[in-house]
Amino acid sequence: MDHGEVLLIGGRAGVGKTTVGWEVSALLRSTAVAHAIIDGDFMGQVHPAPEGDPHRAEITERNLTAVWANFTQRGYRRLIYTNTLSVLPEATGMFERAMGNGVRIIRVLLIASDATAHERLEGRERGSELEHELEGGIRKARLLDQRAPEDTVRVVTDGRLVGDIAREVVAATGWTTIVSS
Structure with missing residues (x-):
C-alpha cells in the first residue's frame, strides 16, 4: 500500500467517537492490522487560538502532518482519526496535505439522538463545559446531517x-x- 488511508470518525459530542475509535483499534489489533489512532480534539488545543485562526485549523494541520510523518517513518499507512467535524468536505484538504495526495478517506458519522447525547454528556462532563457541549452538540448534529x-x-x-x-x-x-460475535 503506497498511499495512506484514514478512517474519519465524526459526530456530535456524546455520540461515542473516542470510545468507538478505541474499540475499532482493539478489533484491528486483534486481527494484526497495523494502524495508528489520533483523537483529533487534542491536535489543536491551544489557548488563546492563534491570531487569525479562531478555529485552530492551522495548528491542527501542522500537528497532524508532523505526527503522520512520524507514523509513516515507522511503516504505518492506516490512521483512525476521531473528531466532531472531521467528516465534512472542508476537512479533505487537510488530510490530503498532511497524509499526501491519493490518501484514501473513509468517512463514518456516528449518530445519536438528542436524548442519548444529553445523557452521555451528563455522565461525562464534570466541569463547566456541560451546557456548552449540549448547545454545540445539537447545532453540530444538524450541520453534520x-x-x-x-x-x-x-x-x-443509540x-x-x-x-x-x-x-x-x-x-x-x-x-x-x-466476524460478528
Whole structure:
C-alpha cells in the first residue's frame, strides 16, 4: 500500500467517537492490522487560538502532518482519526496535505439522538463545559446531517453495544474481515 488511508470518525459530542475509535483499534489489533489512532480534539488545543485562526485549523494541520510523518517513518499507512467535524468536505484538504495526495478517506458519522447525547454528556462532563457541549452538540448534529458527503457511512449508536458499533465501522473500511460475535 503506497498511499495512506484514514478512517474519519465524526459526530456530535456524546455520540461515542473516542470510545468507538478505541474499540475499532482493539478489533484491528486483534486481527494484526497495523494502524495508528489520533483523537483529533487534542491536535489543536491551544489557548488563546492563534491570531487569525479562531478555529485552530492551522495548528491542527501542522500537528497532524508532523505526527503522520512520524507514523509513516515507522511503516504505518492506516490512521483512525476521531473528531466532531472531521467528516465534512472542508476537512479533505487537510488530510490530503498532511497524509499526501491519493490518501484514501473513509468517512463514518456516528449518530445519536438528542436524548442519548444529553445523557452521555451528563455522565461525562464534570466541569463547566456541560451546557456548552449540549448547545454545540445539537447545532453540530444538524450541520453534520446536512453537510456530510453522500459516501459517508452513517452509524446509529443509540442503545447499541460499543463492540457492535465498532464492527460496523471496521466493515466500512475494508481493512479486515471481523466476524460478528
